[in-house]
Amino acid sequence: MAEEGFLIAARPDLANQLQAWAGNLRQERRLSPHTLDAYLRDVRQFLTFLTGHLAGAPGLSDIDNLRPADLRAFLAHRRRDGAGARTLGRSLAGIRSLLRFLEKRGLANAAGIHAMRAPKQPKSLPKPLTDRQAVAVTRSGEQLAEEPWVAARNAAVLSLLYGCGLRISEALALCPQDFAGNPAALHIAGKGGKMRMVPLIPVASAAVHHYRDLCPWHLEAGEPLFRGVRGGTLQPAIIQKEMRRLRSALGLPDTATPHALRHSFATHLLAGGGDLRSIQELLGHASLSTTQIYTGVDTARLLEAYQKAHPRV
Template identity: 45%
Template sequence: MSVSALLDQWRDHLEIARRRSPHTVRAYVATAERLLLALGLSDWQAIANISNRDIRGHLAARRAEGIGNVSTARELSALKSFIAFACEQTGTEGGTDLRLRGPRVKKGVPRPVTPDEATNLADMVMATSAAEWTGKRDAAILLLLYGAGLRIAEALSLTGAVLPLGETLVVTGKGNKQRVVPLIPVVREAVAAYAQACPHPLDGDKALFKGARGGSLSQGMVQKAMARARKALGMPDSATPHALRHSFATHLLGAGADLRSLQELLGHASLGSTQIYTKVDAARMLEAYRSAHPRERD
């Protein structure tokens, strides 16, 4: 089997069976391709039988090329998934390589935006858009991220079948796992305004958010709209679409939401992923203390 055929099967698995985001699919396929070309592998059995030593050597070569701990950890995660898929294709049991550990990566604390900043961003993407309907589209997406905690890929995977929106929305997240998220009125109204203004038909089985020519909207277009808006508002580069999801979680935690409920709303597989927001909230309280305490201002 050719390398191209192997990669096509891997890509289809990620896109269809795992419902991974386009960005993740590109990264995982590129990682697999580098491994196949570096080790000269061209069949699933050889991949399933790959040794710990080969994986370590390949990653060491990648480190020598200049990639850091975060990128190395991501590549190892992608390779583990790829090898596991190869084991499934061949019926190979176990896979000692799946026990490899990547470098320790210090998790950063997300930088949330304030509620006013989130509202201003939604308003600004409408003001800076080339067309009224695309402005309403981008505002609706940003409000879904901030008001419902969706990942950008989750928002863009919604179809016309969700219309008209009710008080809750069923979202398909990572690993094809579904969760129910509540929708506040401002989010429902923003999506309804976009749907009414969109010049393209919003068929039930097609993407809800359309590009200029009627096709599916890409993440890159949303990121560009966000970049224009934050520049116009003088906000830092950390104000990304994903930061809106962080803000959703941080503000709910600050308002008294418990971690388990927040885990469900965010679609996190483990509570550990959700616990990072306790650090965010603690950081905000410390900042408030330092700005208000008289001894801190001396």
């Protein structure tokens, strides 16, 4: 794909459609950069496999003639390379997206991919922080940055993740105008451009205002609120690095990541009596089944407390 440096052997007819598919994912389906990169990478791996499997660069006719056996051979190849069930399931999702795109254009038959079942996914529960751990992470005084404004920035971002349940990409996409007039709520553009409203709790609002007071850069209303040390847009990797440093300083488990603060937001709301439907809306989940995983977290914590405390266990 030209836009993404998709340098893979493919016949011209297929190469042109790959470019169109990538543009569709970005401009019309509006996938997040992370999901888009994953889809492109998975399809690149698939085409690399097909080049060897078919003894030549694949074209549209090869894609049209794909059989379930070809797809199973690709999954077996990836599994031998160490790919797990989640990786294989995502690979199928990327390939399915491409084949559906081609099918809508009358260029391929997607029956083979429709007949494939994704590998059974292992059940795993989100690993939230305790309420005390989450509060410690969001305190400005706990931040390890030498510059006070950088410490305030990190605390503000982490406060939004825990206090509002934001994804890190959503927090870093906020602009000063989103906080105009000291609002009691934020309007967040989530995955696929889906809008939702989340309450802005006073502690998170205060953290943002403290950062703005200390920030040495001029913050235009429509430009990113959170800046790097050179004034550019703050990258997620910087916050992830800070979280790793906090894990060491505060003695937190390896599962304490920026996204774990979003899990903590949902789990603590549920434990406090919040209903699943409201939590679904606050998180921006398209399906209630996605939110229901947090009931498993709450149940697991109750059982753990019971087993530790009951004298007859």
